[in-house]
Amino acid sequence: MRGFKSLTPIAEAQRIVLNAITHVPQEALVALPESLGLYASRDIISSIDVPPFDRAAFDGYAVRSEDTLGASRTNPILLRIVGKSLPNSPYTNVLKPGEAVEIATGAPLPEGADAVVPYEEAVKRDGYLEVYRPVPRFYYVSRRGEDIAAGEVVLRRGKKIKPWDLGVLASVGVRQVYVYKITAALISTGSELVELEEASPPPGKVINSTRHVITAILKEFGVDVYYMGIVPDDEEIIYRAIKEALNRFDIVITTGGVSVGEPDYVIKAVSHLKPEVLIHGIAARPGRPNSAAVVGGKPIVMLSGFPVASIVGFEVFVKPIILKMVGAREEPLPTARAVLTRRVTTPINVRSFVRVRVYKEGGRLYAEPLAVTGSGILSTLTKGNALLIVPENREGYDEGEEVEVILLGPVD
Numbered sequence: 001m002r003g004f005k006s007l008t009p010i011a012e013a014q015r016i017v018l019n020a021i022t023h024v025p026q027e028a029l030v031a032l033p034e035s036l037g038l039y040a041s042r043d044i045i046s047s048i049d050v051p052p053f054d055r056a057a058f059d060g061y062a063v064r065s066e067d068t069l070g071a072s073r074t075n076p077i078l079l080r081i082v083g084k085s086l087p088n089s090p091y092t093n094v095l096k097p098g099e100a101v102e103i104a105t106g107a108p109l110p111e112g113a114d115a116v117v118p119y120e121e122a123v124k125r126d127g128y129l130e131v132y133r134p135v136p137r138f139y140y141v142s143r144r145g146e147d148i149a150a151g152e153v154v155l156r157r158g159k160k161i162k163p164w165d166l167g168v169l170a171s172v173g174v175r176q177v178y179v180y181k182i183t184a185a186l187i188s189t190g191s192e193l194v195e196l197e198e199a200s201p202p203p204g205k206v207i208n209s210t211r212h213v214i215t216a217i218l219k220e221f222g223v224d225v226y227y228m229g230i231v232p233d234d235e236e237i238i239y240r241a242i243k244e245a246l247n248r249f250d251i252v253i254t255t256g257g258v259s260v261g262e263p264d265y266v267i268k269a270v271s272h273l274k275p276e277v278l279i280h281g282i283a284a285r286p287g288r289p290n291s292a293a294v295v296g297g298k299p300i301v302m303l304s305g306f307p308v309a310s311i312v313g314f315e316v317f318v319k320p321i322i323l324k325m326v327g328a329r330e331e332p333l334p335t336a337r338a339v340l341t342r343r344v345t346t347p348i349n350v351r352s353f354v355r356v357r358v359y360k361e362g363g364r365l366y367a368e369p370l371a372v373t374g375s376g377i378l379s380t381l382t383k384g385n386a387l388l389i390v391p392e393n394r395e396g397y398d399e400g401e402e403v404e405v406i407l408l409g410p411v412d
Helices: 010-020 163-171 209-220 235-248 265-271 307-326 379-383
Strands: 027-031 060-063 077-085 099-103 115-118 122-125 128-131 153-155 176-180 182-189 223-231 251-255 277-280 291-295 298-303 335-340 351-361 364-371 386-390 402-407
Touching: 010 277, 010 291, 010 307, 060 077, 060 128, 153 163, 182 209, 182 235, 182 307, 209 223, 209 251, 209 307, 223 235, 235 251, 235 265, 235 298, 251 307, 265 277, 265 291, 265 298, 298 307, 307 351, 307 379, 335 351, 351 379, 351 402, 364 386
Parallel strands: 077 099, 182 223, 182 251, 251 298, 335 364
Antiparallel strands: 027 176, 060 099, 060 115, 077 128, 122 128, 277 291, 291 298, 335 402, 351 364, 351 386, 386 402
16 A cells, blocks of 8 residues: 555545535526536525316316216216317316316316216217216316425425426526535646647656546536646645645645555645545555545545546545535445456455446346556546445355346446
């Protein structure tokens, strides 16, 4: 464990960091379409009933249920058809005893009616309706407020707004939504880094690919990302960059400068900020350099410079931090049971994240481990479609063993 005094178990690291975070992002009032993918900052309460009136749930005839009592095939009830009710042209008279109104799905139920007889259950003959069986009250009727009642909470604070939520909110007349505007500063550290835009990196330089991975994941979480560029391996420059970012943004994320064998420029810079909490290194494989701190109730997450390890750090620290700040719950990912095609060996007391390729053969799912070592093996990010998490109390899984995997993409 050269370079680390100790490695903090993941669950403990998360608990310590999350308990210290008190910062809450600012909220903003945005137009309904702009709220997609963001987190609601207030409960949204309906001011109206949906549907706003009793309406037909099926094409047929609006009737008074009491008029159908005793109806049978041998003794049909005859009701006089007195009009038609359509969604854009409702029947406005009161339905009297012995009458029926032809009605379309979604049209308001006429006053006096309390049931709908579908076309298939009656016969129209010479201006009359022949009803062959009694129908109960509210038969094929969508009641006022049965979908959403006035005063009901339709979206809770902390809920990430999905496409179908927009439809629900629009149905109750919501035009604007209060949401959290989460901002994150992303600082890449490392004198060896060059940006993708550089045509041909010189010898000894590497393209800053981790920046693009973390930026994309943050955007998926509804976070506005402010990229502050590449900062050289200089403790003072890193300190100034982090301090500036901490004053301006909700969360500060750095990449690089925390790995084993490297000078701990980032850790030392953050230490100068006198954090309430500082976790340096976690019991994860890959991703043990990932670290986190809390300064003034605000989070600083120091990720590995390697893309694969940085994703683990995002899952361990950044994701739960975002959810904590906005009061959201984690959305579960789909899982599946698959048979391992070869043994996976992992160290004890370390949570291991193994990329696997899940495929179907002979009616069974199989999981092929792609790489169990190396935090920078980029090919596993695209070749793998699932993740196998080996808990701290196991030293791996045997070939042929059935394991639970988290699906990240379609099965081959």
